[in-house]
Amino acid sequence: MTGMYPQPRRVQPSSPGRLGMTLVAAAAVALASLGATGANPAASASPKRTADAVAELLRQKQWAAAESLANVQLTRLAGDPTPDSLAVADALFAIGWARLGRVELTDGAALRAASRCLQLRTRLGADPLEVARAHDLMGRVLDFTGRSDTALVHLRRVVELRTAQLGPVDTLVANAWYRLAMVHRNLFDLAPALDEFGHALRSASARTGPSTRR
Numbered sequence: 001m002t003g004m005y006p007q008p009r010r011v012q013p014s015s016p017g018r019l020g021m022t023l024v025a026a027a028a029v030a031l032a033s034l035g036a037t038g039a040n041p042a043a044s045a046s047p048k049r050t051a052d053a054v055a056e057l058l059r060q061k062q063w064a065a066a067e068s069l070a071n072v073q074l075t076r077l078a079g080d081p082t083p084d085s086l087a088v089a090d091a092l093f094a095i096g097w098a099r100l101g102r103v104e105l106t107d108g109a110a111l112r113a114a115s116r117c118l119q120l121r122t123r124l125g126a127d128p129l130e131v132a133r134a135h136d137l138m139g140r141v142l143d144f145t146g147r148s149d150t151a152l153v154h155l156r157r158v159v160e161l162r163t164a165q166l167g168p169v170d171t172l173v174a175n176a177w178y179r180l181a182m183v184h185r186n187l188f189d190l191a192p193a194l195d196e197f198g199h200a201l202r203s204a205s206a207r208t209g210p211s212t213r214r
Helices: 016-032 047-059 063-078 085-102 109-123 128-144 148-166 171-186 190-205
Strands: none
Touching (some): 047 063
């Protein structure tokens, strides 16, 4: 159940200069694959193509490159007289998820990005499953930074939103129950953990394939 999300791991770049070149190259490749051309692919790509490139970098677990390109997207959207706030939320989500993937959490940037993303998606009436993803990111970042009690509030909301949208039997619902159970287990709160593990097993066992939604 944990396999449907990229799992965080610490990376050790060899040098800042080499890392910077790697980020540029990775972002350029991702954009070029989506049709962006020219000396500066990030500047020539549409916001939609840039968002797709960021998503692809996240899928490949190229955390630093994804964060860099998401910041380019934020800068561009900030200069638009009519910015797409849901696109801003998506870029913020990518920054938070990339920071989580790199375990770069001590400066609070991941939590700020996740919080702003959640606020925008909630206020603008985004797809409830996208709101759930923002709650999931908040829960994960809070749990990683030792604020598990607050994390549980967000992770319970993930269960509620996904169950309402997908029904009780779905891989994403099972994943949400499992994440909730793991936080309770790590807090040595075993009674709710066992109950939530049971919900996770029941949600996953009756489905033949994984949900296509994230």
